[in-house]
Amino acid sequence: MKTKAAVAWQAGKPLTIETVDLAGPRTGEVMVGIKATGICHTDYYTLSGADPEGAFPAILGHEGAGIVVEVGPGVSSLRPGDHVIPLYTPECRECKFCLSRKTNLCQKIRSTQGRGLMPDGTSRFSIDGRPILHYMGTSTFANHIVAPEISLAKIRPDAPFDKVCYIGCGVTTGVGAVLFSARVEAGANVVIFGLGGIGLNVAQGARMVGANRIIGVDLNRDREAMARKFGVTDFLNPREIEAAGGNIVDAIIAVTDGGADYSFECIGSTKTMRQSLECCHKGWGRSIIIGVAEAGAEISTRPFQLVTGRKWEGSAFGGARGRTDVPKIVDWYMEGKLRIDDLITHTLSLDQINHGFDLMKRGESIRSVVVF
Numbered sequence: 001m002k003t004k005a006a007v008a009w010q011a012g013k014p015l016t017i018e019t020v021d022l023a024g025p026r027t028g029e030v031m032v033g034i035k036a037t038g039i040c041h042t043d044y045y046t047l048s049g050a051d052p053e054g055a056f057p058a059i060l061g062h063e064g065a066g067i068v069v070e071v072g073p074g075v076s077s078l079r080p081g082d083h084v085i086p087l088y089t090p091e092c093r094e095c096k097f098c099l100s101r102k103t104n105l106c107q108k109i110r111s112t113q114g115r116g117l118m119p120d121g122t123s124r125f126s127i128d129g130r131p132i133l134h135y136m137g138t139s140t141f142a143n144h145i146v147a148p149e150i151s152l153a154k155i156r157p158d159a160p161f162d163k164v165c166y167i168g169c170g171v172t173t174g175v176g177a178v179l180f181s182a183r184v185e186a187g188a189n190v191v192i193f194g195l196g197g198i199g200l201n202v203a204q205g206a207r208m209v210g211a212n213r214i215i216g217v218d219l220n221r222d223r224e225a226m227a228r229k230f231g232v233t234d235f236l237n238p239r240e241i242e243a244a245g246g247n248i249v250d251a252i253i254a255v256t257d258g259g260a261d262y263s264f265e266c267i268g269s270t271k272t273m274r275q276s277l278e279c280c281h282k283g284w285g286r287s288i289i290i291g292v293a294e295a296g297a298e299i300s301t302r303p304f305q306l307v308t309g310r311k312w313e314g315s316a317f318g319g320a321r322g323r324t325d326v327p328k329i330v331d332w333y334m335e336g337k338l339r340i341d342d343l344i345t346h347t348l349s350l351d352q353i354n355h356g357f358d359l360m361k362r363g364e365s366i367r368s369v370v371v372f
């Protein structure tokens with residue numbers, strides 16, 4: 001079939017809207033009509049050329065929601081009409097990683113997904129016979145996609161696509177990091193570095209579990225009002241603290257009577273990753289790295305920070321097992337336990353998608369959503 005998509009032809013160039021050929025689903029695959037997609041920092045990271053796995057031409061996008069149109073042979077858990085959220089972290093429930101119960105990083109289709117291909121090593125997208133690569137197993141900047149069954153979470157049919165698409169990455173990454181990766185307990189002191197599309201969701205996750213102080217750190221003072229709405233109790237701007245002769249780590253240690261029980265780095269800077277570890281409480285504080293740093297970057301600290309009980313960890317897709325946990329997160333939103341609407345600051349059409357990237361680069365949006 002023919003469908004419309006925003007195609008990334010090469011790194012650093014704007015996307016162009018094209019009519020794309022999409023081949024039907026093969027064994028274990030499902031065709032989905034995408035109804036809405038968020039634009040995430042990671043799409044920009046790949047488009048900029050900084051992503052070592054980034055390959056072109058490709059159809060980016062990994063934060064979508066839509067409706068099953070057709071299922072291929074052997075598909076048993078989905079049928080046409082089901083509402084779904086595509087998963088860049090699949091859940092096969094049978095690989096060593098899934099069976100370990102220690103990680104959400106299913107590896108069943110990792111090697112082909114990382115090369116922009118379906119599990120059989122080919123692409124379903126093409127233009128004039130030239131293959132166009134998939135992206136993160138999702139490619140939600142296309143009006144229709146084909147994805148593996150294990151990369152689709154079935155969600156309730158009354159959830160609005162233009163809001164719950166954000167659960168495909170940002171909401172789950174932030175809220176999940178608190179609930180599934182760190183398992184923050186009520187009464188804990190939480191520090192969040194970076195109050196953007198991910199950090200604000202860490203904040204609402206921390207509020208959900210009954211954290212005590214939720215300290216938000218951001219250079220952009222405009223983020224304070226929104227952060228307070230999402231649970232941040234204290235806002236710290238490192239530039240203002242430095243201008244007054246202090247430093248952010250000492251400021252956090254002072255506010256928390258010794259340091260954070262949990263800190264979350266939601267920026268992707270190795271400098272703030274170090275601060276995120278060193279602001280942790282001696283003996284037990286845990287620093288969870290969510291931000292993705294530039295390729296080849298390295299982190300450092302004095303090893304004595306670890307000897308004295310601070311822990312450095314990471315979280316991908318919030319530690320969520322997508323097919324199991326994403327439907328629950330959609331329920332939490334529908335039950336009013338999570339807020340999404342305020343975070344979606346811009347709603348755009350597909351042909352405005354490059355404007356969505358510009359808003360994100362200028363720090364003017366939290367989330368832009370493209371509606372098909």
Ligand code: NAD
Pocket residue numbers: 040041042045169170173193194195196197198199217218219220223238266267268269272289290291292293315316317318363366
């Ligand atoms: P964003 O741009 O919306 O937010 C980043 C925030 O950090 C902004 O508010 C900015 O003002 C602030 N900031 C920048 N430099 C700072 C500094 N030195 N000190 C304090 N604040 C600073 O980005 P986002 O969409 O929230 O994504 C954050 C990171 O998370 C990115 O690196 C992204 O690639 C990554 N990410 C990780 C996962 C995962 O599963 N681990 C998933 C999605 C995104």
Ligand code: DAO
Pocket residue numbers: 040042062089105106107110169292316317
């Ligand atoms: O299993 O090796 C692997 C890759 C897992 C990918 C997890 C991606 C998390 C960070 C990237 C940001 C996603 C939007």
Ligand code: ZN
Pocket residue numbers: 040041042043062063169170
């Ligand atoms: Zn994302």
Ligand code: ZN
Pocket residue numbers: 090091092093094095096097098099105106107108
């Ligand atoms: Zn698996």
